[in-house]
Amino acid sequence: MASKVIHAIYTDDDILLQAVKQVRAGRYHIAEIYTPFPVHGLDKAMGLEPTRLAITSFLYGLVGLAVAIVMMNYMMIEDWPQDIGGKPSFSFLSNLPAFVPIIFELTVFFAAHLMVITFYMRSKLWPFKEAENPDVRTTDDHFLMEIDVEDHDVNQLSKFLYDTGALEINLIDNK
Structure with missing residues (x-):
């Protein structure tokens, strides 16, 4: 500095x-x-590189997808298989249509929450952090x-x- x-x-x-x-x-x-407020085009005018947060969001979504598949397979197929509505419980693939909403929701959940945490860590926005604003007029x-x-x-x-x-x-x- x-x-x-x-x-x-x-x-x-x-x-x-x-x-x-x-x-x-x-x-x-x-x-x-x-x-x-955000100024459109300011990042390009400053010559800043594009953010790579979208890549991490995709990777976090893949983590959520993997957790959802492993969790659903363990809970519904291996640990405690039940006959619900006449659906067979011996195979994950035969029950996949019933698992799609849960898999989708966990994928979005992991991507969203881990992205927020990553953004705060990358921006160094810790809880109870003092503001670094040098002039109070820039908030108005x-x-x-x-x-x-x-x-x-x-x-x-x-x-x-x-x-x-x-x-x-x-x-x-x-x-």
């Missing part, structure tokens, strides 16, 4: 989106952007772009950011 960052505050999402493109074209490093109607100063001239960078439409610029010393 850089020791000094600049917080540039914007009031419009379209101006912010254009500013992000200009800042990236100027070869400055955007550390983070805080917005009161302002947008904040955090740029690493590194070896750049602060005055030149500030002028550049004002030219992109920034309303306010603050130099912050991280410790």
Whole structure:
């Protein structure tokens, strides 16, 4: 993490989106952007890679499918087979149509719940965690772009950011 960052505050999402493109074209490093609502296209403008959470969701669904099949086979075929409605209990495949709703529900259950847990762990959103929002106005109607100063001239960078439409610029010393 850089020791000094600049917080540039914007009031419009379209101006912010254009500013992000200009800042990236100027070869400055955007550390983070805080917005009161999701801004469509901001991830592509920042050059972020696509998320791989969909792949994990599919894998979690496969885990749920496997758990459902093993659970249904054990409970209904091996452990305590019963004749319910004249259906034979000697084979999993012959009872598969009756098991489909339970298999589907457990697949969705595992995928959904494990995805939420993965998202919170990946985002480092622990219970009782303090908010990392640097400016309370970003929860209402302002947008904040955090740029690493590194070896750049602060005055030149500030002028550049004002030219992109920034309303306010603050130099912050991280410790």
